[in-house]
Amino acid sequence: xxxxxxxxxxxxxxxxxxxxxxxxxxxxxxxxxxxxxxxxxxxxxxxxxxxxxxxxxxxxxxxxxxxxxxxxxxxxxxxxxxxxxxxxxxxxxxxxxxxxxxxxxxxxxxxxxxxxxxxxxxxxxxxxxxxxxxxxxxxxxxxxxxxxxxxxxxxxxxxxxxxxxxxxxxxxxxxxxxxxxxxxxxxxxxx
Amino acid sequence: xxxxxxxxxxxxxxxxxxxxxxxxxxxxxxxxxxxxxxxxxxxxxxxxxxxxxxxxxxxxxxxxxxxxxxxxxxxxxxxxxxxxxxxxxxxxxxxxxxxxxxxxxxxxxxxxxxxxxxxxxxxxxxxxxxxxxxxxxxxxxxxxxxxxxxxxxxxxxxxxxxxxxxxxxxxxxxxxxxxxxxxxxxxxxxxxxxxxxxxxxxxxxxxxxxxxxxxxxxxxxxxxxxxxxxxxxxxxxxxxxxxxxxxxxxxxxxxxxxxxxxxxxxxxxxxxxxxxxxxxxxxxxxxxxxxxxxxxxxxxxxxxxxxxxxxxxxxxxxxxxxxxxxxxxxxxxxxxxxxxxxxxxxxxxxxxxxxxxxxxxxxxxxxxxxxxxxxxxxxxxxxxxxxxxxxxxxxxxxxxxxxxxxxxxxxxxxxxxxxxxxxxxxxxxxxxxxxxxxxxxxxxxxxxxxxxxxxxxxxxxxxxxxxxxxxxxxxxxxxxxxxxxxxxxxxxxxxxxxxxxxxxxxxxxxxxxxxxxxxxxxxxxxxxxxxxxxxxxxxxxxxxxxxxxxxxx
Numbered sequence: 001x002x003x004x005x006x007x008x009x010x011x012x013x014x015x016x017x018x019x020x021x022x023x024x025x026x027x028x029x030x031x032x033x034x035x036x037x038x039x040x041x042x043x044x045x046x047x048x049x050x051x052x053x054x055x056x057x058x059x060x061x062x063x064x065x066x067x068x069x070x071x072x073x074x075x076x077x078x079x080x081x082x083x084x085x086x087x088x089x090x091x092x093x094x095x096x097x098x099x100x101x102x103x104x105x106x107x108x109x110x111x112x113x114x115x116x117x118x119x120x121x122x123x124x125x126x127x128x129x130x131x132x133x134x135x136x137x138x139x140x141x142x143x144x145x146x147x148x149x150x151x152x153x154x155x156x157x158x159x160x161x162x163x164x165x166x167x168x169x170x171x172x173x174x175x176x177x178x179x180x181x182x183x184x185x186x187x188x189x190x191x
Numbered sequence: 192x193x194x195x196x197x198x199x200x201x202x203x204x205x206x207x208x209x210x211x212x213x214x215x216x217x218x219x220x221x222x223x224x225x226x227x228x229x230x231x232x233x234x235x236x237x238x239x240x241x242x243x244x245x246x247x248x249x250x251x252x253x254x255x256x257x258x259x260x261x262x263x264x265x266x267x268x269x270x271x272x273x274x275x276x277x278x279x280x281x282x283x284x285x286x287x288x289x290x291x292x293x294x295x296x297x298x299x300x301x302x303x304x305x306x307x308x309x310x311x312x313x314x315x316x317x318x319x320x321x322x323x324x325x326x327x328x329x330x331x332x333x334x335x336x337x338x339x340x341x342x343x344x345x346x347x348x349x350x351x352x353x354x355x356x357x358x359x360x361x362x363x364x365x366x367x368x369x370x371x372x373x374x375x376x377x378x379x380x381x382x383x384x385x386x387x388x389x390x391x392x393x394x395x396x397x398x399x400x401x402x403x404x405x406x407x408x409x410x411x412x413x414x415x416x417x418x419x420x421x422x423x424x425x426x427x428x429x430x431x432x433x434x435x436x437x438x439x440x441x442x443x444x445x446x447x448x449x450x451x452x453x454x455x456x457x458x459x460x461x462x463x464x465x466x467x468x469x470x471x472x473x474x475x476x477x478x479x480x481x482x483x484x485x486x487x488x489x490x491x492x493x494x495x496x497x498x499x500x501x502x503x504x505x506x507x508x509x510x511x512x513x514x515x516x517x518x519x520x521x522x523x524x525x526x527x528x529x530x531x532x533x534x535x536x537x538x539x540x541x542x543x544x545x546x547x548x549x550x551x552x553x554x555x556x557x558x559x560x561x562x563x564x565x566x567x568x569x570x571x572x573x574x575x576x577x578x579x580x581x582x583x584x585x586x587x588x589x590x591x592x593x594x595x596x597x598x599x600x601x602x603x604x605x606x607x608x609x610x611x612x613x614x615x616x617x618x619x620x621x622x623x624x625x626x627x628x629x630x631x632x633x634x635x636x637x638x639x640x641x642x643x644x645x646x647x648x649x650x651x652x653x654x655x656x657x658x659x660x661x662x663x664x665x666x667x668x669x670x671x672x673x674x675x676x677x678x679x680x681x682x683x684x685x686x687x688x689x690x691x692x693x694x695x696x697x698x699x700x701x702x703x704x705x706x707x708x709x710x711x712x713x714x715x716x717x718x719x720x721x722x723x724x725x726x727x728x729x730x731x732x733x734x735x736x737x738x739x740x741x742x743x744x
Binding site: 010011012020023024027032033034035036037038044045046047059060061062063064065066067068078079081082084085086087088089091102103105106107111112114115118119120 | 196309310361362363365366367368369438441442444445446528529530533540541542543544545546547548549550551552553554555556557558559560589592
């Protein structure tokens with residue numbers, strides 16, 4: 001088994017925490033993991049991506065090749081379209097519905113959503129709305145983890161444990177809101 | 192034996208700790224920063240064992256960091272020094288000279304290259320520096336190797352009495368994987384300075400002898416790399432043989448199954464070609480000759496500039512066709528990745544999902560909303576409006592982003608400290624209003640010497656120090672001296688005190704700030720404007736820390 005994910009978003013959104021939780025959960029399942037990220041200049045409001053590779057065998061490199069990704073997991077809807085060349089023809093795009101408009105030539109939000117919907121396989125999650133409903137606007141990435149949990153070859157208990165480990169230190173309220181966002185997104189994406 | 196999830200950078204740091212590290216020095220620079228951050232966390236007992244009694248400090252610049260590490264080695268201790276590739280240009284003087292020294296405590300330079308320039312101004316390959324200085328170099332291609340090579344580098348440094356280079360690249364430095372680590376750390380070396388005075392005193396008479404010794408040592412270094420377990424020969428068919436180095440080996444292996452399938456399809460044996468992987472330098476000449484005996488052609492896959500490929504042309508029979516970066520089989524610039532290695536192996540691209548149905552605008556990095564640099568640039572722009580002979584040279588840091596719209600203020604940006612020296616040169620050449628824009632940490636790194644030049648030459652430059660109180664670009668490390676000292680430093684080197692002005696980088700003060708800049712532009716000697724406001728990210732981290740500390744009491 002081999003499962004490659006390209007994560008996408010805008011600097012400051014928490015793409016790396018999302019990658020870290022999925023990676024930790026895969027390790028709890030006893031899988032091999034490689035997680036590649038870029039720090040530094042790219043963090044400042046620019047497009048950011050991370051590669052996450054999961055396998056039950058040896059993984060040669062840290063980067064996902066073109067046409068190799070099983071999933072693109074995006075925290076911002078325009079960014080979900082930027083890395084399509086990495087996606088396998090049968091791969092899926094899982095994206096937050098919301099836009100981060102910090103560039104002057106950002107296309108109309110409806111047009112961007114329409115483009116994602118027109119892909120052969122896509123799943124759009126109202127991640128920001130779910131996070132707010134769960135009680136923590138910062139839990140957007142956990143809403144996406146919830147949606148992705150329906151598709152990735154990682155046990156749900158391991159994902160929950162991964163979340164507890166990474167966010168356990170941030171207090172019971174934060175942990176509870178994260179869990180709620182995860183579960184709400186999982187619930188609603190199933191429909 | 193325990194398994195930890197570590198970045199390549201962290202694996203180097205932990206490997207060094209377990210190898211009896213006593214001292215670590217560095218200057219922040221992507222992608223090397225997390226090596227020191229891990230060691231500092233260990234020293235501060237933040238969840239990483241082994242840091243009791245460790246010295247781990249950021250330094251004013253890479254040169255002072257390297258020299259501090261030299262001092263620790265001289266005193267018998269194992270020391271590591273960390274920096275990014277362009278930082279090694281700053282530290283090149285002590286680095287190249289240190290190859291001649293009688294290294295006592297193991298001295299390891301962990302330098303992280305940035306092919307693809309994710310966060311850098313060039314993609315120079317540090318393996319050339321190791322080659323130039325004639326010292327051994329290790330190049331890990333996994334986090335596990337990074338951990339293990341750190342200890343090996345220290346042992347080798349002490350055994351051969353030379354500094355050893357550990358070369359990393361972004362994709363290893365900033366990728367995480369599980370690493371099996373040892374439990375017990377090697378004891379640290381006792382303190383005791385080197386008794387070999389000629390071995391540490393590079394007067395010409397001694398240095399000539401030391402250089403002869405370094406040349407003589409090359410045979411030992413070659414013998415080490417020739418038998419190193421990091422240089423791996425694999426036999427196989429010789430129609431086309433392959434040399435891989437560093438991460439090039441990973442991308443080759445990634446494509447191997449498809450390559451074998453393509454070979455079978457072409458009616459050839461589906462057997463991996465004869466191959467040499469290089470992880471220890473100098474490259475093993477005998478293994479290369481053996482690989483290429485009777486070979487039809489050779490493909491070289493190495494991350495960075497074509498070091499091996501160039502050298503091979505002096506090792507091999509000219510009859511063999513060599514391909515790699517120099518003939519365009521692989522791109523000369525940018526990173527290796529699974530795709531360009533695939534193409535070099537002659538494989539078709541994999542099918543991908545459909546292209547985006549809509550055109551995607553780029554999303555370049557930008558200054559944060561409310562960043563103090565934005566107010567500084569706005570004021571500089573306004574102050575320079577209408578003046579006909581102005582130049583703005585800027586420097587390395589977040590504020591480099593001011594070169595892009597909506598600000599587009601700097602005309603030039605080269606390397607750490609160049610803003611102020613270039614302003615001086617522009618003044619000499621006849622530019623009437625030369626402005627140099629430099630961050631507080633960059634000023635302390637290498638902006639003071641250029642300011643001394645401006646004072647000595649009474650050059651009419653206007654130095655604008657963007658003082659955000661922190662090293663922001665690399666993730667908010669503490670600056671080496673607090674902001675309050677900047678004014679004293681400028682006055683101390685001879686800038687007249689009425690021409691060292693502190694302003695507050697806010698919107699409210701905009702008109703006042705523009706007036707100050709205009710006034711100092713007209714002054715015909717060197718002046719310094721310190722434009723001050725705390726970085727927003729630093730503010731956020733400070734508040735968080737204060738809250739956490741308050742919570743524990």
